[in-house]
Amino acid sequence: MMLKIALVAYLLSTIFCLFYFVSPKKSLGRAYLTSAVAGFLFHTWAIVSNYLEAGHIPVTSFKEGMSFFSWTIILVFLIIEYRYKILILGSFIIPLAFIALLYPALAGHEIKALTPLLQSSWLGVHVTLAFLGDASFALASALSIMYLLQERQLKSHKFGATFRKLPALEVLDSINHRIITIGFLLLTLGIITGALWARATLGSYIQGDPREIWSLITWVIYAALVHFRLTIGWRGRKSAIMAIAGFAVLVFAFLAINTFMSSYHYPGRF
Amino acid sequence: MGIFLVGLSHKTAPVELREKISFSEEAIPEGLDKLRAQSIRENIILSTCNRVEILGQCENSGKGIDVVKNFLATEHSVPLTDLEPHLYIREGDEAIRHIFRVASSLDSMMVGEPQILGQFKNAFTIASEAKATGIILNRLMHKAFSVAKRVKTETGIARSAVSISYAAVELAKKIFDDLTDKTVMLIGAGEMCELAARHLMQNGARKMLVTNRTYSRAVELAQEFNGSAIRFENFSESLIRTDIIISSTGAPHYILHHHDVKEVIHQRRNKPIFMIDIAVPRDLDPEINKIDNVYLYDIDNLQAVVDTNIEERLKEAEKADGIVVQEVRTFGRWLSSLEVTPMIVLLRERMEQIRQEELNRTLPRLNGISEKEKKAIESMSTAIINKVLHGPLKALKSGNPEEKETLMEVLREIFRLEGSPEKDRNEKKR
Incomplete structure (x- = not known):
């Protein structure tokens, strides 16, 4: 139920922020931010109550994984928004969080008993780190799209409605760099904890x-x-394109593994 | 009671006439007094290099207009017949609309320019210090200021740069955001490039490098900008530490080519460079713009930015006119509520008089309060009056005719109000 309310809030937020993208009205920006925060609170509530019910962090099926991914995206977005106040950022990321939550919120919810393999305190640490890393990369790709958009306007000497709302190139580039570095650290830690966990339970890294x-x-x-x-000072356009490509690979892997391949990472799958 | 406006501006009169008709700041209080002696109850004189306008309020605006016209002619010794074709005259709602538009900078030569509001506020201060304004013009002016503010925040008429040099700053800020740690290089000299450099410095840029074919000229300019001079032969060596280049030499060919900049960008490890080429013929090879992290603008590119910005301002001005129309209606309603019952004017004036007296008595005794606190006290007193008057005024406006009669009788009695506003003023004078 909470998840559905969160979904509705994200939907509202998506609508507002898409309008904000084309309109100069700042009130639309505030509206989308407020609905995103509201959605985030309900989403948190849903995850916490799932956690209490199941006794472990709800990330053990594709559905739960998507929901958790959506939640970390909004979390990282809100942190960046709070820190840098780039209102238009939401227009590039909120829709993604909304889409990610669609399936988990609309499909019914059931709790399965954990396979013995996953019954471990490693679960929370490993998965949280990995997902926070992924969410950072999602935000990096959003910032990169913004960078490319702004760069093209400045290069071609033609300016559209977004020119004023998008921040300066250097700002986008430096936040992008920071968030990728942080995401990279989180991913690294996620992989290390995963490897250690595998070694402890399955015998090899x-x-x-x-x-x-x-x-x-x-x-x-x-x-x-x-x-x-x-x-060698790779920055600007090149690193923006790389960040987008990196995230594309990440999304592809996430979806493909869950659809076509068998992996012990999502035993329940659908 | 009628509000009217007589004026001339850059749209109707040539500068030769405008300079003749303009008032120096010192001459305005006297002019205000002269007009008030001729049955104009309230007035304000606005005089800038682009316009002279007299806003007045009196019993019969037709008569008032004649008075002002003659006053303008005699005061500046210009025959009225020469002056008249250049004057515009607005009455009632039209006058109010005009005032709102002028205050919001919709009637300015460059729509959205910010000075006019300050000049307007100044004209109002002079008039109110000369006690030439009363409740109607006070209210009108305050409304005009709030309309101007609304227009500024709700539309984009003052948002974008409308000169080449400001456009350059605007673009620089979209590349670098913060200019404080940026180095600007000035190649050549010229009014426009110096102006751009100055604007960049005002926006934070600190380090300035200046180069010129004539080294002594470079040294001179460098001193002016508190920067350092570089010999023209060696300028390309300093490009590595330059973030913004403004070029404006008289060179007949490019002074910087694609391959030079490619090398520089490589050495800068891809840190962006913003290049502004104001020279004609151009100094910087347009091919340079194809290099990643280099943003090259020539004079036409900048002009195009300015042109679109001006277009945008004009479009926004239409929106602003919508706001003005709306506000004129609101003000008109307030005004006609006054006309229905001159009694209200009396009542308000009486209250205002009491308020002023009490303020004059109290404020000087409060030592060491700030301007802000003073303002707060003043607005609190106004609020009290409005609250107190709210009931009586509502009753006055809505009751049936007979009840109104009695009400007015009572009000006159308890507030000791006498006669019409006109008479009241004359009595005060005596």
Whole structure:
């Protein structure tokens, strides 16, 4: 129920922020932010009560995973919004959080008993780290799209309605860099905890599970991004494109693994 | 009671006439007095380099207009027949609309320019210090200021840059955001590029490098900008530490090419450069703009930005006119409520008089209170009056004719109100 209310709030927020994207009215910006915060509170409520009911953090099925992903996206978005006050950022990220929550909120909810494999305190740590990393990359790709949009306007000398609302290139680039670095650290920690957990329960660090493979691929992409920025000053357009590509790979992996491949990461699957 | 306005502006009169008709700030109080001696109850004189306008309020606005016209002619020794074709005359709602539009900078030469509101406030201060304004014009002016504020916040008429040099600053801020740690290089000289440099400095840019074919000229300019001079032969060496370039040399060919900048950007590890080429023929090879992280604008590009901004302002001005029309209606309602019962004017004036007397008595005794606190006390006293009057005025406006009669009788008795506003004023004078 709470999840459905959260979904409705995100829907409202999505509508407001899409209108805000094209209209100069600041009140629309405040409206979408308020509905996003409201949605986030209900969403948190839903997750906490699931947690209390099940006794573990609700991330053990595709549905729960999507819901948790949507929640971390909004969380990271709100942190960035609070810190940097870039009102138009929501127009690039709220719709994603809404879409991610669609299926989990509309499909019925049932709690399955955990397989013994997952009954571990590693679960919360590993999954939270990984998802926060993913959410950071989602925000980075949103900021990158904004960067490319603004860059194109400045390069082509043609300015649209978004020019004034989008922040300066350097601002977008530096926030992007920060969030990717943080996301990269979280992902790294997520992989390490996953590996340690696997070693403790299954005997070796890596199982050859598709989710593991794809995580390592994503890790390499973001490692390259962070590395090249530090060494040869990869910034601006190039790193924006890379950040978007990195996130695309991440989303692809997430969906493909759950649809076509078998992975012990989501035993319940649908 | 009629509000009217007589004036001339850049739209109706050439500068030769405007300068003849304009008032110096010192001459205004006397002019206000002269007009008030001729049955104009309240008036304000606004005189700027683009316009001279006299706003008045009197019993018969037709007569008032004649008085003002003659006053303008005789005061500045210009034959009325020469002056008249350039004057515009507005009465009633039209006058109110005009005032709102002028205050909101909708009637300015450059729509949305910010000075006019300040000049307007100044004209009002002079008039109210000369005691030339009363409840109607006071209210009208305060309303005009709030309309101007509404227009400014609700429309985009003052939002975007409408000069080349401001457009450059606006673009710089969309690339770098904060200019404080940025280095600006000035290549060549010229009014427009110096202006752009100055605007950039006003917006935070600190470090200024100046280069010129004539080194002594570079040194001179560098001193003016508190920057350092560079020899023209060596300027490309300093490009690595330059974030913003403004170029305006008389060179017949490009002074900076694609491959030069490509190298510079590489050495800067892709830190962006904003290049402004004001020169004609151009100084910077347009191909440079194709390099990643370089943003090159020539004079036409900047002009195009300015043109779109002006267009946008005009479009926003239409929106603003909608707001003005709405506000004129509101004000008109208030005004006609006054006309229905001159009694209300009397009552308000009496209250205002009491308020002023009490303020004059109290405020000087409160030592060390700030302007803000003073304002708060003043607005509180106004609020008290409005609250107190709310009931009686409502009764006055709504009751049936007979009841009104009795009410007015009672009010006159208890507030000791005498005669019409006109008579009241004359009595005060005596």
